Amino acid sequence: MTQEKTVMERLFQTLDEKAKAFNEENGQSFIENLGLAMEHVYKNERELLEQATLQDRRKAFQFAYLSLLQNEEIQANHQITPDSIGLILGFLVKQFMANQTELHIADIASGAGHLSASVHEVMTDVTLMHHLVEVDPVLSRVSVHLANFLEIPFDVYPQDAIMPLAFEEADVIIGDLPIGYYPVDERSHEMSLGFEEGHSYSHHLLIEQAITALKPSGYAFLIVPSNLFEGDNVKQLQNYIATETEMQAFLNLPATLFKNEKARKSILIVQKKEVNVTKPVEVLLANIPDFKNPQQFQGFLADLNTWMTENHPEI
Template sequence: MTQEETVLERLFQTLDDKTKSLNKENGQSLIENLGLAMEDVYTNQRDLLEQATLQDRRKAFQFTYLSLLQQEDIQANHQITPDSIGLILGFLAQRFLKNKDEMHVADIASGAGHLSASIHEVMMESTLMHHLVEVDPVLSRVSVHLANFLEIPFDVYPQDAIMPLPFEEADVVVGDLPIGYYPIDERSQQMTLGFKEGHSYSHHLLIEQAVAALRPSGFAFLIVPTHIFEGDKVKQLQNFIATETEMQAFLNLPKTLFKNEKARKSILILQKKETNVTRPVEVLLANIPDFKNPQQFQAFLQDLNSWMEQNHSEL
């Protein structure tokens, strides 16, 4: 067993045990107590924490979270973004923004903060300031504890991400967008992608919010349903994307990450238009191969690199 595995395992075991003992004491949910357990380690077990790398810490959080999910009935929006998706999204953001040393990264509907943590891990060489927006009070609190535990900067805004956002001019917006209907018609009808009648799609409104939060020529990297451009109501979305952004890429995530084709997701990459600057590109459409297949993954990276050279030679 390597030294690193030992630290990771010890950290995981410590978080897992502390979460369960707190749960017996206070009766709050396991997820809520995981936040308190991270705070306890951060405050009282500095020796253990300081032996752990950022990756050790993030993985210990992820493993504990996943182990708690098996013991507690968890609502769908409490699932965390798998690190395989977070790391590829971070890699793509790094590729598109490699000339920027400092960035404001907004994460809309950020959940427990695991997607932002995974991106931070990939982009360690840049200085990132993270802005997380999450309406669920339990998850927004967990993300504050996670930021302390990882010792990385998260500003957490505990609010509905479809309501007006408290910041603008982000260099990058990311999001693993929740799918479904948005119940507040009064708000959605103020928005371009709101429907005239009935509840609007929350994932459409979040795409509009992502674009609104970007500075001109900033990039959005959004995890969306693979079938988002099918079915009715799609014209409105396509028109918005064509008017406000230059669509860069639509990359289907590996099938192996999802239960079935219906649940499959893709990464939508948009660049906000800047007056007289942003130029159209040929949209990159591709399947991201299974990460366990290095040859296919290498071929995907070559395609991405040649697309970048043709469409973003300045990056």
């Protein structure tokens, strides 16, 4: 006896088959055709879509994206942020913004929009205004299709996230920062974290952009390399963070999520300084345990709650 497929499985199968069919018709990339497949389902498969929860829809998108990657070699910055990372980041945003009913939340270098979708899924009791900034035209189009498919509001800005942004005063900035060198030296020389010689680090410049775009006392939750504060050129970064923000936490994501220690990432949480409002805290440095180990994970949550009570009693 075959098990009946869940709504999520049916939705995934529909997206997967439709994207592959479009690919045979038009020869565009699988990622572009996944965007078209989501649009097709949104317009023509309403009955199936309306049976699906937000989580069903997001998971179907994630599985379809991962399925298409088996057919197509893609560049590293086209990888989506896994939901295991997106959901923990969303949980942290929820902890720090617990008293808020509305939030203006911006995602810099937002890719296909999966990180924003994961955060939205966690923060169901808050009205979120999403701004997504993505330079790659394929990914920015996919994120528009994803917003329709999920029926959640994304304002998508198809631009280089290191160039001046079209908005400011965000309550929260999130981002899974691409690692590498930024080629536009004229722009990096205008910024505090640009290097005097040679190309600057794009992830350093994006940290500066995030902090600049925050309203005073707003928070940034950024996925960064775990070795962010090691090696050359870190003094400049450390000084900038110390001058402009109150650093809150540096949390290493579970090692099991990464191929090797060099590829490991962490979540950097900073609060933009505001005169007479923000105050220094004892920075929370911790390893987030493997999500498959509930006992250790409960221990981490208990430590986080204790830290919040001691350092942010008003939240």
